[in-house]
Amino acid sequence: MTGSALAERRLGLYVGGSEHFVPFRVVWRDQNASHLMLFAVSCASLLARSALFLQTTHLVHNLGELPIRRPNRAPPAATKDGPRTNDEIRNATIQLIDQNGTNHGTVETVAAIKMALEAGMDLVEISPNTAPPVCKIMDYGKFKYSAQKKAAEARKKQKVVExxxxxxxxxxxxxxxxxxxxxxxxxxxxxxxxxxxxxxxxxxxxxxxxxxxxxxxxxxxxxxxxxxxxxxxxxxxxxxxxxxxx
Missing domain, CATH: 3.30.110.10 (Translation initiation factor 3 (IF-3), C-terminal domain)
Incomplete structure (x- = not known):
């Protein structure tokens, strides 16, 4: 065996026995090829994740520039304190009681309001749950004051004694x-x-x-x-x- 062959054999590797001799340069070449392949795969995965991150960031940035839509909340409808009066009464007909207590039976609401205004008074709905509702011609200001006075007296009677x-x-x-x-x-x-x-x-x-x-x-x-x-x-x-x- 020549000197170069001996040196080459010393710089080699026996695999599976003496008849399967592989030089180190072949082993080094194969190992580096595997490392390069792994490195390439890692780079490709990293680039894919970076591209996804950039797309997500761009989307979030664009969303942040959009105007904020607030829900359209309409204010609650105001409820009337007390009975309906005059043109607040929407029924076509009513059962009318005049200022003297006389029952006129079923009357058109428009005509009843006209009677109340001619008497210098108001048409007040006193029984809304009947069909048609019962309305009376009266001075609504005095009626409201009297109702408030009765409520105050009732509260006074219900006062907690200390x-x-x-x-x-x-x-x-x-x-x-x-x-x-x-x-x-x-x-x-x-x-x-x-x-x-x-x-x-x-x-x-x-x-x-x-x-x-x-x-x-x-x-x-x-x-x-x-x-x-x-x-x-x-x-x-x-x-x-x-x-x-x-």
């Missing part, structure tokens, strides 16, 4: 007593009850008759517009009495 507290001392002076009594009278006028708390301190417990006389004076002073709901009773070192408006 219990206000007035604190007294057995040795209270005349000025403070008058201030307390004026406040008490205001509470009664508003429909509230009053809880009177009379507290004894120290040696005052030895003179309970002073507090008893004071509470009797309070009951006498408010007898015109208040009554005793709960008579005086001890709760520890204090006496409690509840008064209610008449």
């Amino acid at each position: 219990i206000k507290e007035i604190k007294l001392r057995p040795m209270i002076d005349d000025h403070d007593y008058e201030v307390k009594m004026r406040a008490m009278q205001r509470f009664f006028e508003e429909g509230d009850k009053v809880k009177i708390t009379l507290r004894y301190r120290g040696r005052e417990m030895a003179h309970q008759e002073i507090g008893t006389k004071l509470l009797d004076k309070v009951k006498a002073d408010v007898a015109e517009y208040a009554k005793v709901e709960q008579d005086a009773r001890f709760e520890g070192r204090q006496v409690v009495m509840v008064l209610a408006p008449r």
Whole structure:
């Protein structure tokens, strides 16, 4: 074997036995071909992803330039407070009651409105759920005022009664007593009850008759517009009495 052949054999690789000898230059060439193929595939994949990213970015950019469409929300229709009057009554015919309480039966709405205007009044729908609806000729301003007054009286009757507290001392002076009594009278006028708390301190417990006389004076002073709901009773070192408006 020549020297060059021996050197070439030393720079080779036996594969599967001595009869399958592959030189290193062939191995290097095959490996580099595989690496180049993998590199080409990776580059192609990267280019494809880059192209997709650019297309997406361009699309988002264009969408961002589009004007924002806001939903068309119409304002809610205003609802009328109270009954329909005059030309607000859309029915062709109505059952008419005049200002004197006379029932005219079924009448055309236009004619009824004319009658109301000639009388210097209004045509007011008082029973909309009948067929045809019942309408009456009246002074709507006075009617509305009367309805509001009745509603206010009903709310006044439904007022939640509160219990206000007035604190007294057995040795209270005349000025403070008058201030307390004026406040008490205001509470009664508003429909509230009053809880009177009379507290004894120290040696005052030895003179309970002073507090008893004071509470009797309070009951006498408010007898015109208040009554005793709960008579005086001890709760520890204090006496409690509840008064209610008449």
